[in-house]
Structures are given as C-alpha cells and as structure tokens.
Amino acid sequence: MSKLITQDKLLKINKILIIQYKPFGDVLLNTGYLPALRAAFPEATIDYLVQKPYTTILENNACIDNIIVMNKLKTGTLAYAADRLHLISRIRRENYDVVIDQARGPGAAEITLFSGAQYRIGWHKTKKWSWFKGHNWVYNYRELKNHNIYSARAKFGLLRPLGIQEIPHNTYIHVLxxxxxxxxxxxxxxxxxxxxxxxxxxxxxxxxxxxxxxxxxxxxxxxxxxxxxxxxxxxxxxxxxxxxxxxxxxxxxxxxxxxxxxxxxxxxxxxxxxxxxxxxxxxxxxxxxxxxxxxxxxxxxxxxxxxxxxxxxxxxxxxxxxxxxxxxxxxxxxxxxxxxxxxxxxxxxx
Incomplete structure (x- = not known):
C-alpha cells in the first residue's frame, strides 16, 4: 500500500471527484480533509458526488467546486439502471483525473471503474475473495484503513497517494x-x-x-x-x-x-x-x-x-x-x- 503518484504527474491533475453519497454522518466526516486537499490542489476542480438530502452538509463549502447529486432509486429496476447509466456517462464526460472513493461499496466501485479516471483511489479490503468480490481490482491506488482513530482522521488515508498527510483539522458545516x-x-x-x-x-x-x-x-x-x-x-x-x-x-x-x-x-x-x-x-x-x-x-x-x-x-x-x-x-x-x-x-x- 501507500503507492505514491509521482510529483510530475501530480502537477497535471486538474479535476478530482470524491464519492461518499450517504448518510449524514459519513458525508460530514469527509469534510475534515477537504482544506488539505484544496491546499494541495488550489487550481484544480474538486467535485463531490452525494445523494439528497445529504447535499445540505456540503453547501457553501469553499473547498468544493461542484456538488453532483445522485438519485436514490431501488436497485434492480429499469429506472435504477437507466439513472446509473446516465450518471456514469455524465461523470465520464467530466474527464476526472482522480476519483477518491470513500464509500467503497459495490455501487461506488462501479462508478469509479467506469469514470475513466487515471487515478482511482480506494480502501484496500483484506477479507478472503476481496480482490474480486471486494472490488480491490478496480483501484490502482489502495490504502489500508485505520479503524482505531476517529473516522474523520482515518479518511485522510486516501490522500496519501496524492502526497497529502493528516494535518490538524475539524469537520465542517456551514450554518446558514x-x-x-x-x-x-x-x-x-x-x-x-x-x-x-x-x-x-x-x-x-x-x-x-x-x-x-x-x-x-x-x-x-x-x-x-x-x-x-x-x-x-x-x-x-x-x-x-x-x-x-x-x-x-x-x-x-x-x-x-x-x-x-x-x-x-x-x-x-x-x-x-x-x-x-x-x-x-x-x-x-x-x-x-x-x-x-x-x-x-x-x-x-x-x-x-x-x-x-x-x-x-x-x-x-x-x-x-x-x-x-x-x-x-x-x-x-x-x-x-x-x-x-x-x-x-x-x-x-x-
């Protein structure tokens, strides 16, 4: 683990997508590392994929450029398949250089795989059959998650391939x-x-x-x-x-x-x-x-x-x-x- 993207390649990163689309607590826990990510890529576009109503956590966050809203539909239906195809097509058109998948479920892995991003960063699963069923193969940069520290701190782990270490921080919500x-x-x-x-x-x-x-x-x-x-x-x-x-x-x-x-x-x-x-x-x-x-x-x-x-x-x-x-x-x-x-x-x- 902890394979780093080289400095010359980091300089060419222009678009980043973060995936953690639910629930309230987990989306909020992702806000802690956003200032560090923005400081490392001040000119890049940083977008976030999230479902309603969890968008409220990210609104007016200066570290995020665009909130991409993902519909919540019942899996296995034609409506779900059509909506997912539309979403993946939209994400591919954005030409993201990096996808950071904090959700790390089957749906998020699917979006990451078909995003077209050169750098696909996700958590390394260690259970038996994780390479296939756990979708480890989707991610060309994987990190082991530390489950013995506050989750907001642990989420910094997926920034390591980008050369970013944890800094003093707190999570954030803009109170209207x-x-x-x-x-x-x-x-x-x-x-x-x-x-x-x-x-x-x-x-x-x-x-x-x-x-x-x-x-x-x-x-x-x-x-x-x-x-x-x-x-x-x-x-x-x-x-x-x-x-x-x-x-x-x-x-x-x-x-x-x-x-x-x-x-x-x-x-x-x-x-x-x-x-x-x-x-x-x-x-x-x-x-x-x-x-x-x-x-x-x-x-x-x-x-x-x-x-x-x-x-x-x-x-x-x-x-x-x-x-x-x-x-x-x-x-x-x-x-x-x-x-x-x-x-x-x-x-x-x-």
Whole structure:
C-alpha cells in the first residue's frame, strides 16, 4: 500500500471527484480533509458526488467546486439502471483525473471503474475473495484503513497517494444565517438565549445503539439540578413522541426543540455548552460545530472509530465487558455519564 503518484504527474491533475453519497454522518466526516486537499490542489476542480438530502452538509463549502447529486432509486429496476447509466456517462464526460472513493461499496466501485479516471483511489479490503468480490481490482491506488482513530482522521488515508498527510483539522458545516436566526428566536422566546444549554439527542433508529430513555432522563435531571443547565431535547423525523417520553420521565421539565433541519440542528448545537447522545450523525454534527460531547455506546461498535477522542472535549462511555445487546442499559449508569460530564466541567472543556 501507500503507492505514491509521482510529483510530475501530480502537477497535471486538474479535476478530482470524491464519492461518499450517504448518510449524514459519513458525508460530514469527509469534510475534515477537504482544506488539505484544496491546499494541495488550489487550481484544480474538486467535485463531490452525494445523494439528497445529504447535499445540505456540503453547501457553501469553499473547498468544493461542484456538488453532483445522485438519485436514490431501488436497485434492480429499469429506472435504477437507466439513472446509473446516465450518471456514469455524465461523470465520464467530466474527464476526472482522480476519483477518491470513500464509500467503497459495490455501487461506488462501479462508478469509479467506469469514470475513466487515471487515478482511482480506494480502501484496500483484506477479507478472503476481496480482490474480486471486494472490488480491490478496480483501484490502482489502495490504502489500508485505520479503524482505531476517529473516522474523520482515518479518511485522510486516501490522500496519501496524492502526497497529502493528516494535518490538524475539524469537520465542517456551514450554518446558514436563516438557521441561526430561527434558532436564536426560539431560544429567546424560551428565555434561555445566552444561558447554559445542554442538548440531548436521545433517539437513534438503530436499536442496539439506543441507550435507555430513563437513564438519559436521570442524567438530564442531574445536569439541571446541580449545575442549572437548561435541557433541550433535539429530535428528527418520527422521533418526537420518543423525546416526549423521555421528558415525561424527568423531574425537571426540559424544552422539546421545534422541528429542525440538519442545518438548523447544527445552529442549535452551536448554542449548547454540552451534547449528550447515542452514537450517530448528530454526535458528529456537535463535533463539527465545536460543542463538547458525551456519547454512550452499546456493544459491537468501536468508539475509537466514531468519537473524536483525540480532542479532550469529546468523551464516551462503553462497557467493554458487554459482548452483545441485552437491554438498553449497556452496562452504563447515569452516574457514570454524569461523572464524565463533571470531568469535562472541572477540566475547563465546558
């Protein structure tokens, strides 16, 4: 691995395409390396292939020239085949010199293969039959992925063939002025603008990641009673009843946020002093806007990969003795979570 493109060839690179078309968290994690890529190729066109609604993460990003929107259609249908053929034809016409495939699935491999790019960069898969079924053969520059560091850092690995090493960075989302104004007006109406706010995002669609709502409620009460924080419950589509259930379990009534877009959620998190939640896209959003985080992990997921633990303001809890999902407690108590919060308070990170 780590085969480098020679300097004389690097100087001839004019067009670059990045592929990572979903979901919110994974697209956001790709924004960390974009400034380094732009600095290395200041005159090149850098485009990004993404599906809706994840385009919102990349809009107004100065490091990207064009966002290419990919339709989400059911595989195996005539509509899918026609749309994919149209997309590949469009990409071929762009004459990209480099394709960086961060997604590394069968669909992304197909797009990379037929892109016509001279340099096709992707992750090297090591499992049996990976050369054929894992599509290693598609990529003439492959890198082994480091799964023991935050994913945003690991993604720098695909820049190594371009002579780019990891630099100090953070992920990024441009918070729209409309989003900021909407959130500020709501916080003002609630009487908590410029006050200490703790945002909880307690819901995840993935059952094995869902920490118990009663335990979240106990942490929220501790944060309110001992430190006077105002608790705001953030929720996404289909989650309102669940956050209302958490609110009903609390002794101190929290504020349930209004419906928010992903960009508005970023604005809300910017006003928070601390974020509590499960592993997921909202956690990565909090990291991107600079809000300290305490994240609870269930079994089978690596926090080394999904927490920005290299930054001291981001911490996590996981019971490493728990091998499989048994219940929503994860062997993590509210007192343990609250102690992590207090540690961040005492160290000055909140």
């Amino acid at each position: 002025s409309e989003s900021e104004n909407k959130v500020r007006n709501w916080l003002k109406q609630m009487g908590i603008l410029n006050k200490s706010i703790a945002v909880f995002s307690p819901v995840t669609p993935i059952r094995k990641r869902q920490w118990d709502f009663r335990r979240f409620a106990e942490v929220a009460d501790m944060v309110t009673e001992k430190y006077g924080f105002n608790v705001v419950l953030l929720w996404g589509p289909g989650e309102k009843k669940k956050v209302e259930h958490m609110a009903s379990l609390m002794k101190n009534m929290p504020l349930v946020a209004p419906p928010t877009t992903f960009n508005e959620a970023a604005a809300m998190l910017k006003h928070a002093r601390i974020y509590f939640g499960n592993n997921g896209g909202i956690h990565h959003l909090a990291v991107a806007v600079g809000t300290p985080t305490v994240t609870v992990f269930g079994p089978g997921t690596s926090p080394l990969k999904w927490v920005a633990w290299h930054m001291p303001q981001h911490t996590y809890l996981i019971n490493s003795d728990l091998d499989e999902y048994t219940d929503g407690g994860f062997g993590v108590t509210p007192e343990m979570v609250f102690r992590e919060f207090e540690r961040l308070m005492e160290s000055g990170h909140i």
